[in-house]
Amino acid sequence: MTYWLRVTLLTTLAVAVAVVGASILMYLAVQRQLVAQADQTLAETAEFVIEINRRADPRRRGGPFFRPTLISGRPDVVAQVVTASGEVTRADVQQPITSLVTGEVKQVATGQLASYYGDVYVQGSDGNRYHLRVHAVPFGQGQALQLARLVDEIDAALAGLRDLLLGVSAGGIALAALLGAIVARAVLAPVTRLTWAIEEVGRTRDLSRRVGATGRDELARLGRSFDDMLMALEMSLRQQRQLVADASHELRTPLTSLRTNLELLARGHPADPAERLQVLDDVVAQMERLSNLVADLIDLAREEEMPFPVEDVRLDDIAATAVSEMRARYPRVKFRDELRPTTIRGVRPRIARAVTNLLDNAAKWSPPYGVVEVSVEGGEVVVRDHGPGIAPEDEAKVFDRFWRAANARHLPGSGLGLSIVKSVAEAHGGSVTLERPSDGGARFRLHFAAAASS
Ligand SMILES: Nc1ncnc2c1ncn2[C@@H]1O[C@H](COP(=O)(O)OP(=O)(O)OP(=O)(O)O)[C@@H](O)[C@H]1O
Ligand SMILES: [Mg+2]
Structure with a gap:
């Protein structure tokens, strides 16, 4: 029925x-x-x-x-x-x-x-x-x-009254049925329209369609929620497509140079064994960059799933571990840390990844024997370096996937580090911001909203 x-x-x-x-x-x-x-x-x-x-x-x-x-x-x-x-x-x-x-x-x-x-x-x-x-x-x-x-x-008289009432009742019921049908049709019209729109989205898979409900009633709200849902779906689909497009583009460059180097080696070039070794070293380095890139991509793609447990995490401990790792990786950079105990709710490996990425950038762009300052307090990690800093016109782009400054091309990296930091921060209800200190260098402030500082 x-x-x-x-x-x-x-x-x-x-x-x-x-x-x-x-x-x-x-x-x-x-x-x-x-x-x-x-x-x-x-x-x-x-x-x-x-x-x-x-x-x-x-x-x-x-x-x-x-x-x-x-x-x-x-x-x-x-x-x-x-x-x-x-x-x-x-x-x-x-x-x-x-x-x-x-x-x-x-x-x-x-x-x-x-x-x-x-x-x-x-x-x-x-x-x-x-x-x-x-x-x-x-x-x-x-x-x-x-x-x-x-x-x-x-x-x-009673018989007359009975006939009259029977007639009135029958007429009233017939009228009620007619009016009920008209009212029901009018009430259901917006629902019917919404159904058509949804069916069409299901059939055409066209997420750009909108119901376009007007008014302030419950059904208009339903229509608007549906539009919002379509918009969110459309956006996430577009982001996914963008990621795939960017990723395949980025993978092509190291693959091409790998292929060139391997073809050279296959043809017996260069003849000099020392140079051959150099090329082989290059190939290994390129392979490593490639696998790093793939690991980063997998990380980014997985970010939304959050498969790890959410727990109380000591931000200062994570920073201490990351700093000691970085000291080993960049022996020529001096790390100065000031870590106050602070606990947040979050996913430990993701937070560690974000902190490591910030420290890695700071060390990578530090001049030899430069100083990187790290401080942790009140659910916030602040990393500051004394390198070239980031130009004001690039500020908006640093957190984009695959974006790297023009002067960064000679350094290793894929341009995914900061976008991972940003998605980790947002997944935890926090934020990451870039500050440009007046005396040069860059300062990144990674803030976690669910901070329960102790
Ligand atoms: N501390 C910094 N000082 C100067 N420039 C920076 C700093 N951090 C990031 N940048 C600029 O922002 C770009 C993007 O940084 P991001 O960490 O996302 O990528 P990457 O370090 O180049 O590569 P990856 O981190 O994936 O290995 C860098 O290439 C660099 O141009
Ligand atoms: Mg980086």
């Missing part, structure tokens, strides 16, 4: 319950009112008959005084006196109507019942069935006064 049909049916059902319930209540209320009026007439007439008979001349008892239909001005009421055995002793109509004498009337005559109201249906001599409202009250010793009134007009 479609959602549209379900909404339509539910609204119709709700309206139907309300309309039918209201109709039944109204019918019952009117019926009660009409019956109460009829009963009132009967009660008043009974009082009247009892009263005139009480005042009547005892010698003329049984005479013309028992004429309620004439005297009370209620010709529609018939009256008769019934004994406990059910015998009709007096009646104001020519023939006593014995079929009106029910068990309850006899009980009133014997005094078992104080009074009685009820409905009786009798078969008339014309063959019609008549509906009468009956009332009985005690009337002297062992007798009951029974009054009856035709209530056919009440029945007719």
Whole structure:
């Protein structure tokens, strides 16, 4: 069953319950009112008959005084006196109507019942069935006064009311179904539009499509969230494509020179064994750069997955380890460190990688016997060197993948180091910033947001 049909049916059902319930209540209320009026007439007439008979001349008892239909001005009421055995002793109509004498009337005559109201249906001599409202009250010793009134007009009125209410209910329900269908269609229109858009994205795999929802309602918000999701997907896809393109471009250069060198060697060049050794050394160095590059790329690609555990990490310990590694790698650079204990939440190998990359750059661009200052405090690692620094126009690019300054081409490296630092910082909710001290060199500030300094 479609959602549209379900909404339509539910609204119709709700309206139907309300309309039918209201109709039944109204019918019952009117019926009660009409019956109460009829009963009132009967009660008043009974009082009247009892009263005139009480005042009547005892010698003329049984005479013309028992004429309620004439005297009370209620010709529609018939009256008769019934004994406990059910015998009709007096009646104001020519023939006593014995079929009106029910068990309850006899009980009133014997005094078992104080009074009685009820409905009786009798078969008339014309063959019609008549509906009468009956009332009985005690009337002297062992007798009951029974009054009856035709209530056919009440029945007719109720039947008319019933037909009217049936018609109104049926019309109301039909109208509710129609309006429900229209409303449901209008309500579901934005959902339908959203579905089309999503289906189209699924079919064409075109992430540049947008739903373009306007307004401030819930569905517009859903549409906008969907657009945001598409945008994020599109961006990450574009970044991935960019990475693959950049990486293959960067891999081509070392591969070409490797190939050239190997072809030379294969053709027996250079002939001089010492030069051959030199070329072989070059080949090994190029292989190493290539495998470093591949390792970096794998690292970058894995960054988002974070397969390592997140734990409390002592930033100062990581920096101390990295500094001692760098001292061994760059014996001609002097490292001056000031490491205060500070703990952050993070992934240890990634943070170590970021710190190492910063130190490596600082040492690589330091002049011989230059000083690299490292400080750790309050969830922050600051690395400063006294090398050439970074030109202001390059500041925006240093964290880009594969970017290297023009003057950096003679030094080893692939240009991935700082982009790894940046992605590590961002994965930890932190940041990395470059500062240019007034007295030259470069200063990198790696800040971790989730710092719990101790
Ligand atoms: N401390 C620094 N002083 C001067 N220039 C720097 C410094 N750090 C980075 N740079 C510049 O930024 C570029 C990018 O640095 P990055 O660390 O990303 O790459 P890399 O060091 O060249 O290669 P890799 O780190 O991948 O081996 C460098 O090539 C260099 O031009
Ligand atoms: Mg580097």
